[in-house]
Amino acid sequence: MANDFWILLAMVIYFTAMLSIGFIYSKRSNSSSKEYFAGGRGVGPWLTALSAEASDMSGWLLMGLPGLAYFTGAADPMWTSIGLALGTYLNWKLVARRLRRYSVVAGDAITIPDFFAKRFHDKRGVISTIAALIILVFFCVYVGSCFVTVGKLFHALFGFDYHLMMIIGALVVFVYTIVGGYLSVVMTDFIQGVLMFSALAVVFIGTVASAGGIGNTVAFLRAIPGFISGTQVAVPQLDPTSGQQLVEAGKAVFGAPADYGIITIVSMLAWGLGYFGMPQVLVRFLSIRSVEEVRKSRIIATSWCVLSLASAVCIGLVGRAMMPTHLLTSGDAETIFIVLAQTLLPSFICGVVVSGIFAASMSSSSSYMIIGASAMGENIFRGLLHRKATDRQVMIVARLTLIVMFLFGILVAYDQNSSIFQVVSYAWAGLGASFGPLMLCALYWRRANKAGAVAGMISGTAAVLVWHNLIKPLGGVFAIYELLPAFLISLACIIVVSLLTARPSDRMLYEFDHYMDDPLPGTLPSGTLLVDEPMQAMESEVNPRRGDTVHDA
Secondary structure, X not given: OHHHHHHHHHXXXXXXXXXXXXXXXXXXXXXXXXXHHHHHHOEOHHHHHHHHHHHHHHXXXXXXXXXXXXXXXXXXXXXXXHHHHHHHHHHHXXXXXXXXXXXXXXXXXXXXXXXXXXXXXXXXXXXXHHHHHHHHHHHHHHHHHHXXXXXXXXXXXXXXXXXXXXXXXXXXXXXXXXXXHHHHHHHHHHHHHHHHHHHHHHHHHHHHHHOOHHHHHHHHHHOOOOOOXXXXXXXXXXXXXXOOEOEEOOEEOEOOOEEOOHHHHHHHHHHHHHHHHOHHHHHHHHHEOOHHHHHHHHHHXXXXXHHHHHHHHHHHHHHHHHOOOOOOOHHHHOOHHHHHHHHHOOHHHHHHHHHHHHHHHHHHHHHHHHHHHHHHHHHHHHHHHOOOOOHHHHHHHHHHHHHHHHHHHHHHHOOOXXXXXXXXXXXXHHHHHHHHHHHHHHHHOOOOOHHHHXXXXXXXXXXXXXXXXXXXXXXXXXXXXXXXXXXXXXXXXXXXXXXXXXXXXXXXXXXXXXXXXXXXXXXXXXOOEOOOOOOOOHHHOEOOOOOOEHHHO
């Protein structure tokens, strides 16, 4: 009981700190919609990098990934991690710098739907409306997966009622997001990124030491058929009545390993494609202070990602050697990080470390909620329904959207047996296929047009839904992760439809041809404005808060 008190105290202190940050940034964030949704484009490289990674990984990093490694061995989490690490690097390398510059040229876009609409000169708001609706649908699912993590965390730690703790945790996230806006989300994500990394490192080192060292651990795991193979997967033998893994003579029972073929490996590597379409990461590229700082952010983000993923996988593997018969279902296996932290660490330190799980869920769900709110407020309300809406009206709509997402997330999370990994994989595929091909075409292909953009988003979303529910169950080659075929279908639709429809306007082509120039272009050769709105004389515009010119950014 005393141990529970110290763990709970550490977590309460952490929650209080996060809420305080929200209130500290509330005044600045509420000064304008640009500050609320993008931090006024004044976020430094460390905050940008760690907030992007923390919001991306969510509770999946500390619960879903170690749980997968604990239950079926190295193959699944290892290949997934390799795909994610490659995707992280390539996204920062190929997209970040270009998106930051193009978003300024394209009418100073501050959200991803806003960027797509202005990049393709969509005056009617068709592109931004479709993009905003896709974000809202899949982000509500994402928010629900984060709330599942919170409920499982408190249930595993204290035995508290899952549903009650899930709702309380969701309320904490909701309050600091609705008050503080983007800056509070970025700042808390930075803190949470540091905490998540520290938690992984501490538990990983402690687990290896307690399991008897690396040599003994590897010998134990090798005795489990297929457990540490990259081309086989361990197969736990389950009791047909209870669904729990069988235990005989004090050992968990495994059957003959299953082959882990090339189709499955490609499926796991395909996770990396999702990054090109992840709004919670892409919006960080929009808000970074200058393009000169992108390289530094890329190094920080990639290093954090590789080390954190490797630690998470190793925790699950070594956890099996340390606690071979403790967690006998795949759902219970997702609590291995929590169980190890409770076993290895003093109570107060355990509370700090497991706050990393809540940190992961908070950082992700808050990012999803703020991006969903910006999509509704900026892109649907102001972009489509009420073009003359004031910043105050936009933020009212955004906050009402936050309430809806909060309630829908609770509804998604209400099933205690939800698999974090499965919920995340579905939403990841939906967003990656809907926006990833379009983002690459928007930045690299001058012939892409509005019709192609609409076709790409709709076909990507539809392909994920159809493949996951109708084609994937057929098995064989069709069992591949739906993100890959949906990504390719979306890319093909963008190319084909763009080539079959009208060529982009001269204005759009000039904008594309020169958006990477220094200084950034402000006019066509004829002297006409590059964009429909003057961008406040872009070549001489000065941000009074930072004192730097736009073309320096």
